[in-house]
Amino acid sequence: MKVTFEINGAEKSVDVEARTLVVDLIRTKLGMTGTHIGCDTSNCGACTVLLDGRPVKSCTLLAPMLEGRKVTTVEGLAQGGKLDAIQEGFHAEHGLQCGFCTPGMMLVGKALIEANPHPTEDEIRWGISGNICRCTGYMNIVKAIQHAAAANAAENVAGVA
Amino acid sequence: MFPAAFDYTAPGALDEVLSLLSQHGDDAKVLAGGQSLIPLLKLRFAAPVILVDIGRVDGLEGIRRENGHVRIGARTRHRDVESATELRGTLDVLLDAAPLISDPLIRNMGTVGGSICHADPAGDWGAVMLAVGAEFVVKSASGERVLPAAGFFEGPFTTGLRSDEVMTEIRIPVGSGRSGGTYLKLERKVGDFASVATAVHVVLGGDGRIAAAGIGLCAVGAHSIKATAAEAALVGQAPSDELIAEAARLAGDAAEPKADIRGSAEYKRDVARVFVQRGLHTAINRAQGATA
Numbered sequence: 001m002k003v004t005f006e007i008n009g010a011e012k013s014v015d016v017e018a019r020t021l022v023v024d025l026i027r028t029k030l031g032m033t034g035t036h037i038g039c040d041t042s043n044c045g046a047c048t049v050l051l052d053g054r055p056v057k058s059c060t061l062l063a064p065m066l067e068g069r070k071v072t073t074v075e076g077l078a079q080g081g082k083l084d085a086i087q088e089g090f091h092a093e094h095g096l097q098c099g100f101c102t103p104g105m106m107l108v109g110k111a112l113i114e115a116n117p118h119p120t121e122d123e124i125r126w127g128i129s130g131n132i133c134r135c136t137g138y139m140n141i142v143k144a145i146q147h148a149a150a151a152n153a154a155e156n157v158a159g160v161a
Numbered sequence: 162m163f164p165a166a167f168d169y170t171a172p173g174a175l176d177e178v179l180s181l182l183s184q185h186g187d188d189a190k191v192l193a194g195g196q197s198l199i200p201l202l203k204l205r206f207a208a209p210v211i212l213v214d215i216g217r218v219d220g221l222e223g224i225r226r227e228n229g230h231v232r233i234g235a236r237t238r239h240r241d242v243e244s245a246t247e248l249r250g251t252l253d254v255l256l257d258a259a260p261l262i263s264d265p266l267i268r269n270m271g272t273v274g275g276s277i278c279h280a281d282p283a284g285d286w287g288a289v290m291l292a293v294g295a296e297f298v299v300k301s302a303s304g305e306r307v308l309p310a311a312g313f314f315e316g317p318f319t320t321g322l323r324s325d326e327v328m329t330e331i332r333i334p335v336g337s338g339r340s341g342g343t344y345l346k347l348e349r350k351v352g353d354f355a356s357v358a359t360a361v362h363v364v365l366g367g368d369g370r371i372a373a374a375g376i377g378l379c380a381v382g383a384h385s386i387k388a389t390a391a392e393a394a395l396v397g398q399a400p401s402d403e404l405i406a407e408a409a410r411l412a413g414d415a416a417e418p419k420a421d422i423r424g425s426a427e428y429k430r431d432v433a434r435v436f437v438q439r440g441l442h443t444a445i446n447r448a449q450g451a452t453a
Contacts, residue, residue: 001169018169018212019202040162042200043352045266054240054269060199061270062192064169065216108266129351130264 005066007032008076016063023047023058025066026073034074034103038132045131048104049073055108057130074103077110085148085155086110095144097135104131109145117156119149164202171214175221175300175329181213183302183325189213191327193236193275196267221274221329224248231335235274235298235328240265242273250451251335253444254342254362258289261344264352274328277313280320280384283354287314287385288377289344290331292360298330299323307332314384338364338372341447345436346379349423355380356423357432359412361440363395365448371395376408376440380423381416381433388412391437400445409438 004013007030014029026035026049038046040059047058050072077084086106089095096102105128112119112127119127124145125138133141172178182189190209192198193216201207215221221236224245231252233242242248243259262268262276262285276286277297290297290310297308299322306326313321322328342362346355358379366372374395376388391411398404413434418426 017166019164019166021163021199021203024163040203042196042267045264048266051269055266056270057266060196060267062164062169062195062199062212064171065192065195065214067171067217126260127265130266 001064003064003067005069005071007071008073014063018062018064020063021059022049022061022063022066022071025063026058026071032073032075036100036103038100043132044101045104045108046101048107048131050107050111053111053114055104055111055130072107074106077106084110085151086113086145088151089144089146089148090141093140093143093147095137095140097133097137101131101133101135105133105141105144109141109148113145113149113152117149117152119145121146162203164199165205165208167202167209168211169214170211171217173217173219175215175218175327178213178215178218178327179300179302179325181211182327185211185213187324189324191215191278194238194270194272195275196263196271197275197279197281215327226335229334229336231333233273233331233333235277235330236272237274239263239268239271239273239276243268250447251340252293252333252342252362253340253447254289254292254344254360255333257342258285258344258346258360261285261346261348261358267352273331277331278320278322278328280314280318281354282317282382282384283380284385285344285346285355285358285379288358288360288379290333291377291385291387292342292362292375293333294362294373294375296332296334297322297328298332299326299328301326311387316383319384336364336373338366339448339451340364341444341449341451342375343440343443343447345440347432347436357381357418357429357436359433359436359440361437361444363441363444363448365400365445369449370397370399371445374408376412376437378412378416378433378437381418381429383417386415386417388415388437390415395441400449405438405441405445408441409434412437
């Protein structure tokens with residue numbers, strides 16, 4: 001069946017079986033491998049994408065559920081060669097060890113600070129509770145999201161001034 | 162993992178959904194948020210011939226207060242209940258339960274009605290709906306039925322919903338008395354299914370006595386359990402530590418837990434008792450602090 005949706009700002013129309021999982025569609029059909037398959041059982045969050053701005057697990061979505069909707073993957077974070085604040089945050093605070101959970105962590109972090117520009121540490125930890133870092137490097141992941149929130153706040157102040 | 166092949170359709174109107182369900186019966190399965198169904202499809206525990214996605218039907222989402230009821234569209238996401246802070250003071254138990262369902266990503270997709278119809282014995286909404294005395298509006302091509310939560314849950318993943326019906330709304334009566342409630346959940350780790358959870362909702366009369374009490378138990382039986390003997394012991398009484406302890410004992414007796422990786426049957430029964438006791442204290446304190 002044909003499914004038409006927007007991914008990272010570009011409209012795509014693909015012909016897929018209805019049973020195709022969104023993570024497989026993104027990785028195999030669209031060739032974007034930044035979205036990872038970790039547990040494949042809705043537990044780990046490595047496959048996180050933003051669906052109309054909200055983080056969801058793409059291993060637990062069927063391709064036709066994307067019809068008419070907007071998807072953002074890690075490939076959609078940087079704009080015009082410039083890293084997103086959340087990516088800068090992960091870079092600056094070394095918010096990764098092996099890097100496998102990082103795409104999901106960054107997308108959850110981005111959605112979190114868009115909804116709540118000044119999250120407390122507890123709110124960040126609660127916000128990433130659906131994403132597992134098996135290196136257990138949570139300290140720096142939390143710092144990375146705080147870094148991005150602070151950078152956004154500084155930019156907003158600069159923007160007003 | 163990926164599901165066995167199925168036909169897929171996503172009608173834009175409820176009438177089309179109902180007509181498809183009446184045509185396909187047990188061969189069809191309704192898809193809402195998919196957070197319980199898709200894992201079952203991937204494991205091939207479920208292999209429907211046709212999936213009827215209700216994601217494009219208008220009017221199935223949202224929370225509103227009308228005619229003495231809070232009405233929750235069946236496709237309302239857990240996340241949207243979590244952020245419905247206007248329910249604080251009226252339906253505390255919903256606001257306390259929502260953020261404890263699975264994890265934030267699942268709550269962004271998963272739906273209240275979908276979870277209720279899935280009827281996992283460890284699903285959180287079942288116990289909550291029993292506690293607040295909810296009614297479920299279900300529709301089919303042959304008409305509408307309103308089913309009380311009490312009696313809806315018949316066994317593991319089994320409810321009073323017929324295969325040609327779809328749930329459209331959850332209606333929760335909200336009276337004029339002062340009310341309070343809470344949801345307590347024991348889980349091994351964040352995002353896990355409950356080892357044990359309890360939902361409590363009380364309404365106080367003008368005389369300070371308990372006018373109504375609802376207690377739902379989660380993950381301690383073949384389905385969500387309404388602790389009716391405990392509820393009956395509370396109604397008409399003035400709140401006291403002794404009364405609460407006795408009601409909690411009766412609620413523990415109503416549990417039918419089985420030993421598994423999350424604990425022994427004895428342990429779970431006692432957690433249910435202790436959580437109902439703590440929950441009643443919190444619920445009554447909240448109700449006493451509330452304005453009618």
